[in-house]
Structures are given as structure tokens and as C-alpha cells.
Amino acid sequence: MRTLIKNGTIVNADATTRADILIDGEQVALIGSDLDVSADRTIDASDRWVIPGAIDVHTHMELPFGGTFAKDTFETGTRAAAFGGTTTIVDFAVQPRGGSLRQGLDAWMEKAQGKAVIDYGFHMIVSDVRDDVLSEMDQLVDEGITSFKLFTAYPGVFFSDDGAIFRAMQQSATNGGLIMMHAENGLAIDVVAAEDVAAGHTDPYYHGTSRSPVLEGEATNRVIRLAEVAEAPVYIVHMSATDALNELRQARNEGLPAYAETCPQYLFLTLDDLGNGFEGAKFVCSPPLRPAEHAEELWKGLQTGDLQVVSTDHCPFDFHGQKDLGQGDFRKVPNGLPGVEDRVDLLHDGGVVAGRISPNRWVEVIATAPARMFGMPQKGTISVGADADVVIYNPNRTRTISAATHHMDVDYSCYEGREVQGKSETVLSRGRVIVDNDEFLGSPGDGRFLKRQRPNRG
Numbered sequence: 001m002r003t004l005i006k007n008g009t010i011v012n013a014d015a016t017t018r019a020d021i022l023i024d025g026e027q028v029a030l031i032g033s034d035l036d037v038s039a040d041r042t043i044d045a046s047d048r049w050v051i052p053g054a055i056d057v058h059t060h061m062e063l064p065f066g067g068t069f070a071k072d073t074f075e076t077g078t079r080a081a082a083f084g085g086t087t088t089i090v091d092f093a094v095q096p097r098g099g100s101l102r103q104g105l106d107a108w109m110e111k112a113q114g115k116a117v118i119d120y121g122f123h124m125i126v127s128d129v130r131d132d133v134l135s136e137m138d139q140l141v142d143e144g145i146t147s148f149k150l151f152t153a154y155p156g157v158f159f160s161d162d163g164a165i166f167r168a169m170q171q172s173a174t175n176g177g178l179i180m181m182h183a184e185n186g187l188a189i190d191v192v193a194a195e196d197v198a199a200g201h202t203d204p205y206y207h208g209t210s211r212s213p214v215l216e217g218e219a220t221n222r223v224i225r226l227a228e229v230a231e232a233p234v235y236i237v238h239m240s241a242t243d244a245l246n247e248l249r250q251a252r253n254e255g256l257p258a259y260a261e262t263c264p265q266y267l268f269l270t271l272d273d274l275g276n277g278f279e280g281a282k283f284v285c286s287p288p289l290r291p292a293e294h295a296e297e298l299w300k301g302l303q304t305g306d307l308q309v310v311s312t313d314h315c316p317f318d319f320h321g322q323k324d325l326g327q328g329d330f331r332k333v334p335n336g337l338p339g340v341e342d343r344v345d346l347l348h349d350g351g352v353v354a355g356r357i358s359p360n361r362w363v364e365v366i367a368t369a370p371a372r373m374f375g376m377p378q379k380g381t382i383s384v385g386a387d388a389d390v391v392i393y394n395p396n397r398t399r400t401i402s403a404a405t406h407h408m409d410v411d412y413s414c415y416e417g418r419e420v421q422g423k424s425e426t427v428l429s430r431g432r433v434i435v436d437n438d439e440f441l442g443s444p445g446d447g448r449f450l451k452r453q454r455p456n457r458g
């Protein structure tokens with residue numbers, strides 16, 4: 001199958017070019033002006049941008065959490081991702097406590113195989129660092145699971161102490177993997193949260209105030225310094241606070257290989273969203289939403305390059321039937337927000353249309369940097385030989401985000417009623433059109449497991 005995309009404006013991270021694109025099979029075969037070649041199908045991209053399919057390196061399909069499961073399956077979640085212009089996800093497989101990494105990986109492979117409609121890779125959540133687990137990390141790196149997440153939060157669940165984190169970092173320094181850190185001081189947070197509940201402060205708002213940004217800054221500094229001594233790079237996930245960003249800036253100014261992502265919720269939502277009684281449960285995630293001034297700093301971090309990636313931490317729970325497990329005690333609200341479908345448009349609207357970042361920087365943070373940093377050189381760019389993951393994007397079309405029209409399997413939207421400018425109109429995954437003008441044309445099982453290379457630390 002040969003597809004010719006004509007008359008579009010290709011927006012890559014490094015350049016914007018008016019050119020046609022010939023796709024042959026699953027890859028981009030040719031890029032040039034006024035291509036005069038035969039094709040089975042021609043797509044007219046006049047007045048449209050042609051961007052690389054976006055990559056979300058932080059999702060949690062079917063994550064067991066807080067006595068329930070994140071609602072989207074690999075089928076519903078990747079379908080929603082595709083509607084939003086995302087053609088690759090990297091999800092987090094979870095090591096069962098006391099079990100092996102292999103058990104966790106097998107379980108996640110099972111969840112994804114035959115279901116995912118777009119390509120997918122896995123990071124591994126390491127919740128129990130043991131000698132045998134450290135050796136397993138080496139094997140997994142060879143099998144394309146080249147990044148590992150550890151937590152300074154969630155004592156008794158995912159939490160690792162500093163010694164365990166340090167050992168995992170030492171291991172990654174030798175095997176070439178990348179340690180990703182959830183950096184909040186969970187031990188101190190749990191004390192504050194218990195005090196709040198004892199004082200009758202049980203509403204979701206206190207989820208936000210109990211998790212001080214200072215304790216995100218402290219944990220961020222701590223894990224960066226552990227990585228420094230272990231001589232390993234470190235990637236901080238879902239950065240939400242100025243305190244943490246300042247620690248990252250300091251480390252990067254010292255030349256340390258410290259990296260971070262933020263997520264749309266920290267750029268567009270604030271602590272105020274956690275108010276309004278139990279409605280605030282819709283916005284319970286960790287780290288929590290912060291006062292508005294933190295968002296402005298995060299935008300600056302994206303502008304300067306101190307923040308490299310925007311991912312979603314997509315982890316949806318229904319308001320009715322899941323979030324309401326936390327009625328009367330905010331600690332029992334399952335943590336996580338839906339977002340895999342809206343990231344590309346939110347970042348276009350709040351970033352490019354608002355004049356904060358260029359179209360090229362937008363492509364960089366949603367596609368090109370994730371591909372480079374997580375070992376997927378065939379993704380994140382429109383270039384000859386790359387996978388033909390391509391989005392025909394209309395930068396002028398507006399839409400209103402709503403749970404009534406979104407494709408994520410969750411009963412609310414964090415952005416209900418928000419109008420955004422920019423929309424993915426046609427989405428190709430390895431040369432196949434999987435979304436065309438609001439119609440889904442893909443199939444479960446079309447997505448392939450991505451054996452990722454070692455992260456590029458440059």
C-alpha cells in the first residue's frame with residue numbers, strides 16, 4: 001500500500017517544510033516538493049500541518065490502584081489516544097510485591113496483546129528491589145524494557161527507601177537503562193494526611209494541601225543527588241511544582257544528566273479545582289494540582305528546555321463508582337486523571353496558540369524528545385525510513401472538550417467545556433489510516449510491542 005500526502009506543511013521538531021510525503025508500506029519512503037509518483041491513495045493536506053504521531057511515555061491502562069483498576073483497557077485507552085493524535089504509548093508494567101519483574105511484565109503483555117490499536121512499549125515499576133530483581137533489570141533492558149520507575153511516595157505500596165533506589169540507579173549505570181522517579185516525600189505526606197483526617201478535613205481539597213510542594217522539591221533533590229553519586233542519569237516523572245523544577249535547574253546547571261516531564265494537568269489545572277466539596281475528587285492525582293503560579297514556572301521550564309517532555313500520567317477512574325471510594329476520606333480516592341486523548345490539543349492551544357512555544361517545540365515535547373529519550377529512533381519524526389506514524393493536524397479547527405464526546409472510557413472530563421484550537425483529523429499508524437475525520441478505522445491488535453533501545457542520554 002502506497003499513500004501520498006500532498007500539499008501539507010511538515011512540522012518536525014527541527015524544521016518546518018512544505019513538502020509531499022510518500023509512504024510505502026509501514027515507512028516513509030520519500031519526502032519532496034510536488035512529488036509525481038503513483039500511489040494507491042492520496043490525502044490532500046492543504047492548509048494542514050503534517051506532524052509525527054505523538055508519543056505518550058506515561059500511561060497506566062488497567063492499573064490496579066486503591067482497591068480498583070484504572071478504567072481504560074489497552075483497547076479503549078489506545079483508541080482514545082489515536083483520536084487525539086497519539087500513535088505510541090509507553091505504559092507502566094508493575095512488579096508484584098514479593099514477585100519478579102518477569103511476572104509483572106507477562107501480566108502487562110497479556111493486557112496489551114491483541115488489544116492495543118497503536119504501538120506500545122513498557123517501563124517497569126520496581127516496587128521491591130532485591131538481588132535477583134537487580135539481575136532481572138539487566139535482562140529486561142536487553143528485551144527492550146529499558147526504563148524503570150521507582151517511588152519515594154506511597155509507603156507500603158510502591159515506596160522504595162533511599163538504599164533501594166540507590167542500588168537500582170547503580171544497576172542502571174551499568175546496564176544503560178534509565179531510572180524514572182516519582183519524587184514526593186511519601187512518609188512525611190502520610191503523617192500530614194493522617195493529621196488532616198483526624199481533624200475532620202476529609203475533602204479532596206486536603207489531598208492537595210497535604211502534599212506540600214516543598215516535599216516534592218525535597219524528594220526531587222534527594223533522587224537527583226542519589227543519581228549523581230550512582231553516576232546514573234535520572235528522569236523525574238510528572239513534575240508539578242516550582243520547588244522541584246528549581247532543584248532540576250540547579251542540577252542541570254551543574255551539568256548533571258537530570259531530566260523531567262510535566263503533564264497537562266499541571267499546566268492547565270490548579271489547586272482550586274480540588275475544591276467544591278467532593279467534586280474535587282475528579283482532580284485527585286499525585287503529585288497534586290498546585291496553585292497557579294507553579295504552572296507558569298512549568299511553562300518556563302518547557303520554554304528553556306529544563307523540562308524535556310509532556311506526557312499525561314493517564315490513569316482514569318470513574319467519578320461514580322471509583323473516585324467515590326474516597327467519600328469521607330480523601331486518602332481513599334483512587335489517584336489519577338484521564339488525559340491521553342487531550343494532550344496534543346491542549347499543548348497546541350495553551351502552548352502554540354497562546355504564543356508560549358513554537359510549533360516545532362510543541363512537536364519536540366509531545367513526540368520527538370519522548371522518542372529519543374526512550375529509545376524509539378523510528379518514531380517521533382517525519383523522515384525517510386521512519387515509521388509512517390503521521391497526523392494530519394488542523395491548527396485552526398476548534399473543539400470543545402467534553403465527556404459526552406471523548407473516547408476515553410471514563411464518566412467525566414477534567415477539561416469539561418474547555419474550547420481548544422487544533423485537532424487531529426487523519427491519523428496514520430505505520431502507514432494505515434486509523435482515524436479519519438472522527439471515524440475510527442483501526443483494529444484491536446494492530447498495535448505492536450516496541451522493543452525499545454537504551455535511552456539516548458544526550
Ligand code: DUC
Nearest residue numbers: 182285286315335336
Ligand atoms: N499518580 C497518580 O496520580 N496515579 C497513578 C500513580 C501516580 O503516581
Ligand code: ZN
Nearest residue numbers: 182237238286
Ligand atoms: Zn507517579
Ligand code: ZN
Nearest residue numbers: 058060313315
Ligand atoms: Zn504515573
